[in-house]
Amino acid sequence: MNDFSTTPNLDRGRRLAELVEIFVREHVVPFERDPRQGPHGPSDDLVQQMRDMARAERLLTPNVLPDGSHLTHGETALVLRAAGLSPLGPLALNVAAPDEGNMYLLGRVASPAQKDRFLTPLIEGRVRSAFFMTEPAEDNGAGSDPSMMLTTARRDGDFWVIDGRKAFITGADGAGMGIVMARSEQGATMFLVALPDPAIRIERVLDTLDDSMPGGHAIVRIDGLRVPESQILGASGEGFKYAQIRLAPARLTHCMRWLGACIRAQEIATAYAVKRRAFGQLLIEHEGVGFMLAENQIDLKQAELMIDWCAGVLDSGAKGIGESSMTKVAVSEALFRVADRCVQVMGGTGLTGDTIVEKVFREIRAFRVYDGPTEVHKWSLANRIRNNALDRMAR
Incomplete structure (x- = not known):
């Protein structure tokens, strides 16, 4: 971590x-062709090699300052956008999901003892983490509607016993710690667990469209997991409240990272269009191609502005639930258009692994589902619009 604690905020973030952009472009991009990557993400030894390099440059976990405080959301937007210039960048710098969101939540809610045991290794990049909330659709468990949670936690003396199944748990395979959400008598509750644990069994790692996250996305069975009272995160029954503390910024940091990836995809597509010739002229001189790149520039700028606006709302101290929903919808949809056009501009080359454009396209498609699909956020926003209108009419 670089110590920019005394630098004015705007300059500090810039x-x-x-520094992050230079590191990613010069040191991380060459790893994009490293064979230690598979359908379930990069290997842990590849991740650790890149993190050792970031640590040597004092750029590991740059969003967390030496005193444990975080950059502002506005500063984080600048840093994570630079990290996202390579799909491997957030992993190398230790600002990838789900670790970045889990660090944020632990920093806000965990006790000092819990921070020492669970947060410090995360910040130092020594372990990966997982967030166990979503449940299998075939069980009719919690997904976009967390109130449907079926995983239970019952007290047994000084311990809690947790049983249930979880699905799409990113990074569960190989994680060193996890946050498990279960339904107790008091309501939804979060528990901190050290991993691996024999009571948490990976049933299978799913084959998914995206492949940028170590460990992939797993279906997990939790059978008689015993967790001491001291490892409840915050207070019993406050799990949904803490989920909102985590999810609003996490939606935004997803936007930040993938904005960087799409900026890079645009660079690659543009370089292709100004070199490749067809029908007697450069591709970019054909309106059909040039206009797509122009539309990309518009979408990228609008995404940037939405991110900056939402970051400002969160930095003001507001919860930003509605703002983060709007931003997640607008940015994920805009970036998907960008990635799609980049593939189209590059034709057959855009469909291959010769550049990262094809990978960015797949990852952005998955991003439209991460942290709630577009339609769920629109439904939530529509409910807010309705409630606000009814409140005005009742006055």
Whole structure:
């Protein structure tokens, strides 16, 4: 971690972002062709090699300052956008999901003892983490509607016993710690667990469209997991409240990272269009191609502005639930258009693994589902619009 604690915020974020961009472009991009990557993400030894390099440059976990405080959301937007210039960048710098969101939540809610045991190794990049909330659709468990949670936690003396199944748990395979959400008598409750644990069994790792996250996305069975009272995160029954503390910023940091990826995809597509010739002229001189790249620039700028606006709302101290929903919808849809056009501009080359454009396209498609699909956020926003209108009419 670089110590920019005394640097004015705007300059601090810009300076950090400049260092991160140089590191990603010069040191991380060459690893994009490393064979230690598979359908379930990069291997842990590849991740650790890149993190050792980031640590040597004092850029590991750059969003967390030496005193344990975080950059502002506005500063984080600059840094994570630079990290996202390569799909491997967030992993190398230790700002990838789900670890980045889990660090944020632990920093806000965990006790000092819990921070020492669970947060410190995460910040130092020594372990990966997982967030166990979503449940299998075939069980009719919690997904976009967390109130449908079936996983239970019952008290047994000084311990809690947890049983249930979880699905789409990113990074569960190989994680060193996890946050498990279960339904107790008091309501939804979060528990901190050290991994691996024999009571948490991976049934299978799913084959998914995206492949950028170590460990992939797993279906997990939890059978008689015993967790001491001291490992409840915060207070029993406050799990949904803590989920909102985590999810609003996490939606935004997803946007930040993938904005960087799409900026890079646009660079690659543009370089292709100004070199490739067809029908007697450069591709970019054909309106059909040039206009797609122009539309990409518009979408990228609008995504950037939405991110900056939402970051400002969160930095003001507001919860930003509605703002993060709007931003997640607008940015994920805009970036998918960008990625799609980049593939189209590059034709057959855009469909291959010769560049990262094809990978960015797949990852952005998955991003439209991460942290709630577009339609769920629109439904939530429509409910807010209705409630606000009814409140005004009742006055």
